[in-house]
Amino acid sequence: PELFVSMVRSGEASGELDSVLVQLADFMEASAELKRKIKGAMTYPIVAFAIVILIAVGLIIFVVPRFATIFSDMNAKLPASTQLLITISDVLLSPQILIVIAGVIAGVIGLRVYNETDSGRFNLDKIKLQIPIFGLLMRKVAVGRFTGTLATLIRSGVPLLQALEIAESTAGNMIFSKAIREAADGVRNGESLADPLARSGEFPSMVTRMIGVGEKAGALEIMLFKIQEFYDSEVNALVDQLTSLLEPVVMVFMGIIVG
DSSP states (O other), X not given: OHHHHHHHXXXXXXXXXXXXXXXXXHHHHHHHHHHHHHHHHXXXXXXXXXXXXXXXXXXXXXXXXXXXXXHHHHTOOOOHHHHHHHXXXXXXXXXXXHHHHHHHHHHHHHHHHHHHSHHHHHHHHHHHHTSTTHHHHHHHXXXXXXXXXXXXXXXXXXXXXXXXXXXXXXXXXXXXXXXXXXXXXXHHTTOOSHHHHHHHSOSOHHHHHHHHHHHHHTOHHXXXXXXXXXXXXXXXXXXXXXXXXXXXXXXXXXXXXXX
């Protein structure tokens, strides 16, 4: 990755390649651990949701038609919820379901193609940040990743503008990449780093204030690491909260679907 290459290059130039490699190893281990934790937290709800859908589809395809036959023989007026369930069962068992499946597949392919374009990825990344709870999690991850990457690069001796360019490419979200790119343009024009980051509206005021203090005190690298530590702990706490809340939520959802 560009991050790896730039840090090794700066380590060779400064004669501190060994310490730079240690910093890089620590950074990559921390990033891998965060990814593992988030993926681990998402595995349970995804599997549970898939099981709920399979149970619901199995009931609708194999159980509901048997009751539908009984109800038709009774000639009774059915409640709206029962009639809806029978209608869904009829649709799933009819050839029309192939059209629905084809439409879903086409929609997924179209969404992936749209995501490959710059404007599409930008718009989808913007939507992701607005999703309740998970948007907050992605925002915290992006801030922690940006500050950690930038601090590691600065400590390794990479110039600030070059470090910002690398951090932009590793942000993981087009909204944050744009904010970092505009911040780099501001620094190139003589501004401090904190001011354009604050104008973007994507970074919390605490982050921009700490960066501003770090710039004035000549301790930007230290402040960036402090921010990363804070947001890493925030992400871990939020992931733990989500993990503890997901199980009862999924169980209630499963009960509603089956009920």
